[in-house]
Amino acid sequence: MNFNEYCSSVIDRYPEYVTQKEMCAILGICISTAYSIQKKGMIPFEYVNTSEGRRQRIKITDILLYQYEKMCFAESENEFIEGLRRYYQKQLLDYPQLLLVSDVMRFTGYARTTINNWIQRNELKSLRYKNKRIQSFRRGKGSVITKDAFLDFLTGAYYRSIRRKSNIHKEQAKQYQQLFDTLMSKRGALNV
Numbered sequence: 408m409n410f411n412e413y414c415s416s417v418i419d420r421y422p423e424y425v426t427q428k429e430m431c432a433i434l435g436i437c438i439s440t441a442y443s444i445q446k447k448g449m450i451p452f453e454y455v456n457t458s459e460g461r462r463q464r465i466k467i468t469d470i471l472l473y474q475y476e477k478m479c480f481a482e483s484e485n486e487f488i489e490g491l492r493r494y495y496q497k498q499l500l501d502y503p504q505l506l507l508v509s510d511v512m513r514f515t516g517y518a519r520t521t522i523n524n525w526i527q528r529n530e531l532k533s534l535r536y537k538n539k540r541i542q543s544f545r546r547g548k549g550s551v552i553t554k555d556a557f558l559d560f561l562t563g564a565y566y567r568s569i570r571r572k573s574n575i576h577k578e579q580a581k582q583y584q585q586l587f588d589t590l591m592s593k594r595g596a597l598n599v
Contacts, residue, residue: 414471421467427452430465434474449473487587492562494583499554505534506557508549516575523549530565532556 421433430450431441444450445463450473452465502510511522511531525531533550560566569576 410472410475414468414475417471418467423467424464425467425470427463427465430470433467433470444473488562490587490590491583492558494586495558495561495579498579499558502554504554506552506554508552511552511557514575516573519549525560526550526552530563531560 425433427438427441427445431438434441436444445452450465450469452463452469455462455464499514502514508519508522508526511517512519515522522531526533531552533552533556567580572580
């Protein structure tokens, strides 16, 4: 759905211009968030003097454009994450359902200390029973992590936003970005 279709389906319900409070009701946000959005210049407005005082006048099309762009970005972000999860699932086919810290080290390229810190901060969820981490039955092998919890961690915002990535992490991110760009370019060619 393009913006014109989206706008024509929704615009009949609203007047041409609205106030900041009405914008908050339309977008489902609080006044401070609306102020922040306007301050950043995402939704333009103008001041108008009325009998009640000075009010903001905002075009409904500007609000709908903001809402449409936000909706499209969320869709593409979800598509990216779903594809990333499928990519990592294929990469993890050779690994068992229960992973040890050494398996996570081999897959991500990060040190044991880093992985244990992720587990302690609950970024990477280890297998637990009554709020206690389940350790490997082999002495010194560390925590046990399910493959699903590891996939959730790999596709989560924390792992994707690590600044000092390991070489393996950089390579995996680069490979997936190339795959995703190829997919999107093919899809764009099909839509044209």
